[in-house]
Each structure stands twice: as C-alpha cells, then as structure tokens.
Amino acid sequence: FRINEPMDTWLTLHTSYRDIAKVFTKVDLEAIRLEKMINNSNYRYLYLGETEGLFGGVYHTFNRNIHLVKEAQARKLMNEIGIYTVLIGVDGATTRDKTAFVPTVVLNNGQGIVLDYFYHDPIKNGALSNDRLVPYVQNWLDLFNKRWGIRHTQRIEMIYDSASADLRLVCAYRLPKRYVHTSYSQKNIVQMAQIMQNAFSRNVLYILDDNGIFNYVTNRKEYYFHPLVTQLESVIWDEDGKGFDKMVENDVTDALTYSIAFYFKNPNAIYFPKLKDYYERSDE
Numbered sequence: 001f002r003i004n005e006p007m008d009t010w011l012t013l014h015t016s017y018r019d020i021a022k023v024f025t026k027v028d029l030e031a032i033r034l035e036k037m038i039n040n041s042n043y044r045y046l047y048l049g050e051t052e053g054l055f056g057g058v059y060h061t062f063n064r065n066i067h068l069v070k071e072a073q074a075r076k077l078m079n080e081i082g083i084y085t086v087l088i089g090v091d092g093a094t095t096r097d098k099t100a101f102v103p104t105v106v107l108n109n110g111q112g113i114v115l116d117y118f119y120h121d122p123i124k125n126g127a128l129s130n131d132r133l134v135p136y137v138q139n140w141l142d143l144f145n146k147r148w149g150i151r152h153t154q155r156i157e158m159i160y161d162s163a164s165a166d167l168r169l170v171c172a173y174r175l176p177k178r179y180v181h182t183s184y185s186q187k188n189i190v191q192m193a194q195i196m197q198n199a200f201s202r203n204v205l206y207i208l209d210d211n212g213i214f215n216y217v218t219n220r221k222e223y224y225f226h227p228l229v230t231q232l233e234s235v236i237w238d239e240d241g242k243g244f245d246k247m248v249e250n251d252v253t254d255a256l257t258y259s260i261a262f263y264f265k266n267p268n269a270i271y272f273p274k275l276k277d278y279y280e281r282s283d284e
Contacts (some may be wrong), residue, residue: 001014017032042061043195059233061198067207068208068209078105085157087104087158087260088156089260089262091255093164093251098120098206099122101117101137103117112199116147117213118216120136122251124170126144134167136216141175141228154178155194157262193257195257195264196258198264215229227249228256230253235248235253
C-alpha cells in the first residue's frame with residue numbers, strides 16, 4: 001500500500017476504525033481511546049491500520065526511557081510499597097542456547113520490578129550440565145536475596161519452560177523448600193506476548209538498569225551488557241505472525257515471559273489491587 005499510494009496508476013484505499021465507528025459500542029470506543037493514550041504504537045497499528053515504523057516488534061510497548069529504573073528508584077519503591085511476592089522465570093539449556101533465571105519482585109500495589117538476573121552463555125563461557133550449573137545459580141540466589149533483603153521465609157515461585165524438565169528437577173532437589181518449582185505448560189506464544197505488551201503499556205512492569213550484568217560463571221561484571229533489554233527491543237514475529245523469528249535470540253525474554261504470564265494470565269492481576277485503566281509512571 002505505501003509503495004503504490006503515491007502512484008497515479010493505482011487507486012489506494014486506506015480505512016480505519018473511524019470509518020465504522022458507528023457500529024461500535026461505547027465500551028469499544030472507550031477501549032480504543034484508552035489504547036491511544038497508553039499504547040499509541042499499537043493503537044496506530046491495530047485501529048488506524050498503520051504499519052510504517054513498527055517493524056513487527058513483539059514487545060513494542062517496552063520503552064527504555066520509561067521502564068528502566070536505577071537501583072535507588074527500585075529500592076525506594078520496594079521500601080515504600082512493600083513486597084507482595086517474588087517470581088523467577090527460567091529458560092534453560094545446556095548446549096548452544098542460553099540459560100536465564102529472571103526474577104521479578106511484585107509489589108503490594110501489583111507493579112513488578114525485574115531485578116538482577118542470572119544469565120549463562122555456553123558458547124562464550126563453556127557448556128555446563130545442569131548439575132554443574134546449579135551451584136552458580138545457588139550463589140546468585142544467595143547474593144540476590146541478601147542484596148534486596150528478601151526474607152528467609154518469603155515463598156519464591158520458580159516457573160520453568162516445560163522443555164527444561166531436567167533443570168527443574170535438579171533445582172527442586174538442590175534448593176531449599178521455600179522455592180516452589182512449576183512448569184509452564186500449554187504455551188500460547190501470541191497470548192503470552194500480549195500479556196507482556198499489556199504489562200509494559202500499563203506501566204505495571206519495570207526493569208532494573210544495573211549498568212550491565214554480573215557473570216557468575218566467570219565471576220566478573222560485564223558492563224553495558226543487558227541482554228534482556230536488547231532482546232525486548234529486537235525480538236520480532238516470524239512471517240506467519242504466530243511465533244518468533246528464530247534468527248533473533250529470545251532466551252531472556254522467554255524466561256521473563258514465563259513468570260509474567262504465570263502471574264498476569266489472571267486478567268484481574270494486571271489491575272491489582274483495584275481496577276485501574278493504567279498505572280502512572282513510577283516517577284510520578
């Protein structure tokens with residue numbers, strides 16, 4: 001359409017929801033108005049029929065200028081609002097794929113903050129069996145709980161990719177009973193992606209900007225390396241629009257999605273503790 005629109009030899013017709021607005025209910029129109037306000041790019045795509053500049057990004061509602069927070073801001077929110085629960089999404093592998101444990105602290109007002117996560121690249125740092133990898137995970141968990149003051153009695157849900165059965169069993173055997181291990185089965189890629197999109201568009205989910213990540217296998221900080229943010233900004237749909245492009249890495253975003261979809265697949269949770277159209281930004 002965009003290619004032929006300026007050509008006199010083609011008749012191009014661009015329609016949008018406005019052309020059939022009279023058939024919508026007031027509830028429909030209010031939903032469209034709200035989408036325009038909180039998720040403008042999706043509004044332009046879904047209701048105005050625009051595609052230019054969207055590029056098929058899966059997590060297009062993520063905005064680093066809004067959803068990245070520094071440690072001081074994360075601590076302020078956790079101290080003032082309080083911790084409701086802790087979720088850890090897990091995407092495991094032992095060969096070429098990466099292994100990621102991504103923790104989200106859900107606050108008492110329902111908003112979540114993704115904190116420092118565990119990430120292992122077997123190509124860069126060597127392939128490890130799950131038995132050899134889990135001690136590094138244990139070290140990360142010990143330091144994570146100490147850094148953020150997570151109570152020893154706090155129940156922590158760990159949600160695994162259904163394909164990571166061996167890693168789940170090893171963790172269940174090695175880790176204390178406070179960690180509850182669940183497999184995310186019956187995955188619906190499109191539905192799970194929509195849950196993530198909604199979480200960012202309603203400012204329910206924030207991510208710690210820690211100037212990089214700590215590599216627990218090499219025991220050193222990798223500055224300015226944040227694979228979660230990189231993948232949130234680069235994962236795209238495949239040609240059918242029913243899965244992700246296999247050429248783009250999505251290990252860390254998948255790990256985050258398992259925990260977020262596990263919690264927010266209950267539609268009411270995204271409006272927790274009371275129904276809200278969307279949350280104000282954390283700095284407001």
